[in-house]
Amino acid sequence: MKKATMARLYHPFLCLLVVLGASISFFPIAKATTIAGCSKAESDALLTFKDGVIDPANRLSSWQGQVDCCRWSGVVCQNISNHVHVVELNLENDDYFNYQTALLGQLLNPSLLSLTYLSRLNLTYNDFGGTQIPQFVGSFGSLRYLDLSWTHFGGTIPAQLGNLSTLLYLDLRSYWSYAATNELTTRVDSMEWLKQLASLRYLDMNSVNLSAASHEWLQAVNMLHSLEALRLPNCDLSVVPSSLSFVNLTALEILDLASNFFKSTLPTWLWEFNSLSYLDLESNEFYGRVPAAIGNMTSLDTLILGGNNLDGGTISPSITNLIHLNTFDFSYNNMSGGVPDWLMHMTNLTHLDLSFCSLNGPFPVEIGSLSNLAYLDLSSNSLQGSVSELHLANLTALETLYLSNNSLSISINEEWNAMQLKHIGLSSCNLGPHFPRWLQRQRLIVSLDLSNASIEEALPDWFWSSWPALGALDISHNKISGSLPESLEGMEELQIIMASSNMLQGGVPNLPSWMRILDLSNNELSGSLPTTSTAEYLSFLLLANNQINGSMPSYFCNMIHLYYLDLSNNQIQGEIPPCLNSSMLFFVRLSNNNLSGWIPSFAVCQDLIYLNLNNNSLSGELPPSLQNCSSLTVLDLGENKLSGNIPIWIGVSLQVLAILRLHSNTLSGSIPPQLAQLSNLHIVDLSNNQLSGLIPSSFGNFSAMVSISKYISVPNSIVIRSFPRFILQPTVSIALSAKGQELGYSTSTLDLVKSIDLSSNDLTGKIPQELGALVALQTLNLSRNKLQDRIPDMFAGIRYLETLDLSFNNLSGAIPESLSRLSMLNHLNLSYNNLSGRIPSSNQLQTLDDPYIYAGNAYLCGPPVSNNCSATAVVDREAMDYGSELAFVYVGCLVGFLVGLSGVFIPLCRKSWRYYYYEIIDKFYHSVRVAKRRFPSCN
Numbered sequence: 001m002k003k004a005t006m007a008r009l010y011h012p013f014l015c016l017l018v019v020l021g022a023s024i025s026f027f028p029i030a031k032a033t034t035i036a037g038c039s040k041a042e043s044d045a046l047l048t049f050k051d052g053v054i055d056p057a058n059r060l061s062s063w064q065g066q067v068d069c070c071r072w073s074g075v076v077c078q079n080i081s082n083h084v085h086v087v088e089l090n091l092e093n094d095d096y097f098n099y100q101t102a103l104l105g106q107l108l109n110p111s112l113l114s115l116t117y118l119s120r121l122n123l124t125y126n127d128f129g130g131t132q133i134p135q136f137v138g139s140f141g142s143l144r145y146l147d148l149s150w151t152h153f154g155g156t157i158p159a160q161l162g163n164l165s166t167l168l169y170l171d172l173r174s175y176w177s178y179a180a181t182n183e184l185t186t187r188v189d190s191m192e193w194l195k196q197l198a199s200l201r202y203l204d205m206n207s208v209n210l211s212a213a214s215h216e217w218l219q220a221v222n223m224l225h226s227l228e229a230l231r232l233p234n235c236d237l238s239v240v241p242s243s244l245s246f247v248n249l250t251a252l253e254i255l256d257l258a259s260n261f262f263k264s265t266l267p268t269w270l271w272e273f274n275s276l277s278y279l280d281l282e283s284n285e286f287y288g289r290v291p292a293a294i295g296n297m298t299s300l301d302t303l304i305l306g307g308n309n310l311d312g313g314t315i316s317p318s319i320t321n322l323i324h325l326n327t328f329d330f331s332y333n334n335m336s337g338g339v340p341d342w343l344m345h346m347t348n349l350t351h352l353d354l355s356f357c358s359l360n361g362p363f364p365v366e367i368g369s370l371s372n373l374a375y376l377d378l379s380s381n382s383l384q385g386s387v388s389e390l391h392l393a394n395l396t397a398l399e400t401l402y403l404s405n406n407s408l409s410i411s412i413n414e415e416w417n418a419m420q421l422k423h424i425g426l427s428s429c430n431l432g433p434h435f436p437r438w439l440q441r442q443r444l445i446v447s448l449d450l451s452n453a454s455i456e457e458a459l460p461d462w463f464w465s466s467w468p469a470l471g472a473l474d475i476s477h478n479k480i481s482g483s484l485p486e487s488l489e490g491m492e493e494l495q496i497i498m499a500s501s502n503m504l505q506g507g508v509p510n511l512p513s514w515m516r517i518l519d520l521s522n523n524e525l526s527g528s529l530p531t532t533s534t535a536e537y538l539s540f541l542l543l544a545n546n547q548i549n550g551s552m553p554s555y556f557c558n559m560i561h562l563y564y565l566d567l568s569n570n571q572i573q574g575e576i577p578p579c580l581n582s583s584m585l586f587f588v589r590l591s592n593n594n595l596s597g598w599i600p601s602f603a604v605c606q607d608l609i610y611l612n613l614n615n616n617s618l619s620g621e622l623p624p625s626l627q628n629c630s631s632l633t634v635l636d637l638g639e640n641k642l643s644g645n646i647p648i649w650i651g652v653s654l655q656v657l658a659i660l661r662l663h664s665n666t667l668s669g670s671i672p673p674q675l676a677q678l679s680n681l682h683i684v685d686l687s688n689n690q691l692s693g694l695i696p697s698s699f700g701n702f703s704a705m706v707s708i709s710k711y712i713s714v715p716n717s718i719v720i721r722s723f724p725r726f727i728l729q730p731t732v733s734i735a736l737s738a739k740g741q742e743l744g745y746s747t748s749t750l751d752l753v754k755s756i757d758l759s760s761n762d763l764t765g766k767i768p769q770e771l772g773a774l775v776a777l778q779t780l781n782l783s784r785n786k787l788q789d790r791i792p793d794m795f796a797g798i799r800y801l802e803t804l805d806l807s808f809n810n811l812s813g814a815i816p817e818s819l820s821r822l823s824m825l826n827h828l829n830l831s832y833n834n835l836s837g838r839i840p841s842s843n844q845l846q847t848l849d850d851p852y853i854y855a856g857n858a859y860l861c862g863p864p865v866s867n868n869c870s871a872t873a874v875v876d877r878e879a880m881d882y883g884s885e886l887a888f889v890y891v892g893c894l895v896g897f898l899v900g901l902s903g904v905f906i907p908l909c910r911k912s913w914r915y916y917y918y919e920i921i922d923k924f925y926h927s928v929r930v931a932k933r934r935f936p937s938c939n
């Protein structure tokens, strides 16, 4: 304390000293450094470390050479054999949802090796910027606790970590990349090094890719005799030996192997870990029985087996021996039959999750014997009948009740309040037609899901005043009428309102500053957006499909946490505010409005994956700032007034782009061949512009169109972390071919579409033969250009082609024979060219018997056209030089080319489902972080 006071006291003089120069260096300040404290060597080592670190929030401001380093923030010293030494560096980013307070740069500096007594190093939630953990980290001779969790290190974890023989605690939890690759960013080459950590008690390698060690991981960890906690979730592990000759891990209390790819029966060695209190095998592919041996794991308090293919019908009743069990999660397995009887004996259970278990029968009255239950989830089963207050009477401790997605009718007396629920999920139950009055007496509700619950009534006035703690509300998919209150200022906890697909009228309410998510899509809202807003933390704003008019107010500029914005299908006009500067932008859809002016430039957009401004009146060129949006997966700027060239940088910078739509603009110039570098591109639609020149032959290189097993990677669910039952499902519906007609491609059906549309331009030259390499292509539309020469004989390769339109060109010669081999083809148009000769025949082509397909080609013959081949001289028109272009005859009727949805030959089974976790910590949090987790799943 004394030292600190002195340092502070002398501090002004130190400044003075610098100003006045060295002439007064005899000033007694020198004493401050002679006071016993950390050695100069250690102090210097720390200052060298500080020099290598970027510290935007100035967290290391107390690290000043004149002050004893033991007083610096995060530094802990200890008196060891008469000397003071630095023993701990606790540099964790406490404000761990805030990127701005993270330390960056060289977080592991070799200078730290001078701290020979360092026993704890904590860097959690700082940012290595994707760099590798350096090898010298193995040289910290005294390290006992090493915490590098969530530090965004990358690459291979160095085997030198195995030299840390004194280590008790190792935490290497990692992030995983969510863009196109869906891959873990850190990995090990082998787990041999782990065996050397003989003292290790705690090991967490969450989301480190251990697949290279899949065959040795269990043998490696089985060497760690002292291990008490082993956490290896989401590690790409797939091999699990079913037996183990010798189980060494007798001290193990925590075992977490969730979210791997284990596909086997439950291994027998599991049951020998009889000190285990926590077992989590969630989201693997374990199948078969849950054997009687489970009854021997009497220390278990938590058993999580959800998300496997286990047979719940065979769970041994010996499970009731687990008298300490309070948490049992068997969700997403198969139980079939009714809620099992043995369950009613597990009266110590506080948390029971049997959702998605194919349970049928009634909601059992016997559940009342589980009177300690605080959490009950039976949602997404086939339970039937009704639930009344009698069923719930005994569950007085219940706080969470999830019964969504059953065929249950909930009829509870309006006076009933035997318990006070906090979380209620009754989606798709039958609750209506009136708003259930009993909810009014549930004064502690925090989250309430009444979506799709047959409610057909105007919002009652008690609705906005009954639940002071309400944080999240979902009433979507009912027939609720009336309007929202003008202001929500009274509900100070309410962060999430989901009310889409109702009949709500009136205007968009003024949003209070704590609002985070508002979804009022598919209602009858009108008027303009509120003129002012204090909702600067708003992250999700979905108002699609209403009749909102007016312009986008400038407060969008203040929403620096805006993540998801969907105002599509309204009548919004004016300019897009030139300052959508939220660094979190992820999904922006403003399509089908009357927006004009330029596309704004995006200062920070590295997380933006979806940008749809289709069908507005936007003008100008594509802003070069879009180059920064390196995660863009869907870019749809079609049906605007954009001009200029298609920039080369699209092919260079937007490396994960899967859908590119620039159709119906006034873009000119030639098509840059660089587009073909987009190895993830599934849909390219440049139709209806003024593009000229050749079709680049590089278009045969689109690798996503070569392989049928590549799918578009757009997140299909966004899970709100603090309210995990509130899931947003981005819809990526887009229109293909038929202008203005959205074909309702949901995220999953869109996965299957592979299409090239260059129609209605001024393209010239030949159709490049190279397109024949696009094996998986389903739609090729090159109609209404000035393409010449023969149709290349390339169709043997494009064997999944369903739609082919080459109409209104100058193509000549015979129809290539290979066309008749397209067994999937169901829409064909070759009309208005100069084609000649016999129309090839095959089973498939015979089904396409509309003569219009071949109209305007006077020299074609054979069925289905009326020209008889023997009567007409069969001439190859190409041999004759007509020298002049035929005038194009545009017929008024457009042939509708519906893109086939029949591409079911592509396996829909995916390696993993991606969930995006959107974090909300509390309403006053200044920053949010989007974390990602995946659940392997494949049905």
Ligand SMILES: *[C@@H]1O[C@H](CO)[C@@H](O)[C@H](O)[C@H]1NC(C)=O
Residues within 6 Å of the ligand: 036, 037, 079, 082, 083, 084
């Ligand atoms: C360290 O401990 C020794 C004896 O245990 C004591 O004499 C010495 O003053 C201590 N040093 C400091 C700086 O506290």
Ligand SMILES: *[C@@H]1O[C@H](CO)[C@@H](O)[C@H](O)[C@H]1NC(C)=O
Residues within 6 Å of the ligand: 092, 094, 120, 122, 123, 124, 145, 146, 147, 169
């Ligand atoms: C590191 O700091 C975090 C945050 O304070 C804490 O939860 C964690 O336990 C610490 N790790 C170690 C090894 O001390």
Ligand SMILES: *[C@@H]1O[C@H](CO)[C@@H](O)[C@H](O)[C@H]1NC(C)=O
Residues within 6 Å of the ligand: 198, 222, 223, 224, 225, 226, 246, 248
């Ligand atoms: C058990 O652990 C000890 C050290 O902790 C190790 O020496 C021994 O080889 C291990 N046994 C097996 C069978 O892995």
Ligand SMILES: *[C@@H]1O[C@H](CO)[C@@H](O)[C@H](O)[C@H]1NC(C)=O
Residues within 6 Å of the ligand: 271, 292, 293, 294, 296
């Ligand atoms: C349970 O443990 C006992 C004693 O350790 C053992 O004899 C028995 O075989 C075990 N039961 C099963 C089913 O493994």
Ligand SMILES: *[C@@H]1O[C@H](CO)[C@@H](O)[C@H](O)[C@H]1NC(C)=O
Residues within 6 Å of the ligand: 322, 323, 324, 345, 346, 347, 348
């Ligand atoms: C509930 O727990 C208590 C104490 O842990 C135990 O004595 C009792 O047997 C348990 N009851 C059941 C039914 O498991």
Ligand SMILES: *[C@@H]1O[C@H](CO)[C@@H](O)[C@H](O)[C@H]1NC(C)=O
Residues within 6 Å of the ligand: 365, 366, 367, 368, 369, 370, 371, 394
């Ligand atoms: C209600 O709980 C009590 C014990 O807390 C139990 O004796 C009774 O059987 C339970 N009633 C029902 C209907 O399960």
